[in-house]
Amino acid sequence: MTKPTEPSTPHRAEAAEPPFRSGFACFVGRPNVGKSTLMNALVGRKVAITSDQPQTTRRAIRGIVHRDDAQLIVVDTPGLHKPKTLLGERLDSLARSTLTEVDVVGFCVPAGDPVGRGDQYIARELAQLRSTPVVALVTKTDRVPPQAVAEQLLAVSALGEWADIVPVSAVSGHQVDVVADVLVRHLPEGPPLYPGGEPTDEPEQQLVAELIREAALDGVRDELPHSIAVVVDEMAPRPGGGLTDIYAIMYVERPSQKAIVIGTRGARLRDVGSEARRHIEALLGTRVFLDLRVKVAKDWQRDPKQLRRLGFQE
Numbered sequence: 287m288t289k290p291t292e293p294s295t296p297h298r299a300e301a302a303e304p305p306f307r308s309g310f311a312c313f314v315g316r317p318n319v320g321k322s323t324l325m326n327a328l329v330g331r332k333v334a335i336t337s338d339q340p341q342t343t344r345r346a347i348r349g350i351v352h353r354d355d356a357q358l359i360v361v362d363t364p365g366l367h368k369p370k371t372l373l374g375e376r377l378d379s380l381a382r383s384t385l386t387e388v389d390v391v392g393f394c395v396p397a398g399d400p401v402g403r404g405d406q407y408i409a410r411e412l413a414q415l416r417s418t419p420v421v422a423l424v425t426k427t428d429r430v431p432p433q434a435v436a437e438q439l440l441a442v443s444a445l446g447e448w449a450d451i452v453p454v455s456a457v458s459g460h461q462v463d464v465v466a467d468v469l470v471r472h473l474p475e476g477p478p479l480y481p482g483g484e485p486t487d488e489p490e491q492q493l494v495a496e497l498i499r500e501a502a503l504d505g506v507r508d509e510l511p512h513s514i515a516v517v518v519d520e521m522a523p524r525p526g527g528g529l530t531d532i533y534a535i536m537y538v539e540r541p542s543q544k545a546i547v548i549g550t551r552g553a554r555l556r557d558v559g560s561e562a563r564r565h566i567e568a569l570l571g572t573r574v575f576l577d578l579r580v581k582v583a584k585d586w587q588r589d590p591k592q593l594r595r596l597g598f599q600e
């Protein structure tokens with residue numbers, strides 16, 4: 287299958303090394319199919335939050351995979367879905383604009399779920415992306431027996447024209463390196479686009495807000511996950527060193543939700559705070575003082591002004 291690379295310059299013809307490649311990839315798929323987990327597995331570190339709540343991802347976060355032969359920048363998109371709220375519409379247009387700006391797209395379909403209308407909808411959208419190669423990824427293969435993986439590979443290959451099709455488990459790590467190889471193969475030749483070994487270009491403050499949101503999402507149900515937004519107001523090292531002060535606000539949409547996230551005598555909020563602090567300390571490499579408050583921003587998901595304030599740009 288591999289096409290021999292045509293030497294484009296005399297210099298390359300002499301060198302045995304393959305050319306360095308760099309560029310952007312993104313993953314699309316229904317919500318909850320494992321896009322963020324796969325990006326974290328590729329990067330080798332947690333740069334995107336994950337949860338078992340659909341539509342966890344709200345921003346295009348970049349994970350950077352540094353290799354000797356390539357730099358692969360993974361843009362994490364929110365799941366494509368039929369928008370129900372203004373927030374949903376913004377997420378959808380964010381996902382769509384990302385698709386046209388990357389060098390390769392990974393279309394994720396979980397091994398354990400039958401291919402459905404949501405997948406067909408996305409496959410049709412992707413068919414219109416004529417100039418961008420799409421690699422189909424059958425995710426979460428650890429959840430089903432090999433026979434079911436094989437059947438899903440067939441079902442997914444019937445969904446469209448894919449440049450490649452790869453089964454992968456981000457949790458067991460099986461074939462994560464193959465996914466990286468296949469994506470890299472579709473990148474243009476070029477020098478690294480980001481310096482150093484940084485795993486992401488997401489501002490640290492944003493990552494911290496996402497880690498708090500991830501802790502807050504754990505164990506909440508129904509509409510509540512979509513109603514939670516977190517903003518870090520202030521983050522600074524405390525003079526004297528070794529400690530970072532973080533002031534953050536968790537927004538919910540209604541007073542009843544505020545009571546739920548705070549819990550009896552503040553117990554739930556305290557748990558969320560200490561869980562978030564553990565991850566933030568690992569991220570920053572310092573001890574952390576976290577001041578976390580809860581405020582109601584009435585129906586923020588439907589209010590353009592509030593959405594802007596919470597960082598969801600038009």
Ligand SMILES: Nc1nc2c(ncn2[C@@H]2O[C@H](COP(=O)(O)OP(=O)(O)OP(=O)(O)O)[C@@H](O)[C@H]2O)c(=O)[nH]1
Pocket residue numbers: 315316317318319320321322323324335336337338339340341342343344363364365425426427428429454455456457458
């Ligand atoms: N067993 C197993 N579970 C996985 C795997 N990948 C992801 N998951 C789980 O599936 C759930 C959703 O994963 P995410 O990575 O948040 O999915 P996503 O597609 O980014 O979700 P959205 O942000 O909603 O679009 C989480 O509970 C993950 O732990 C995998 O390879 N194996």
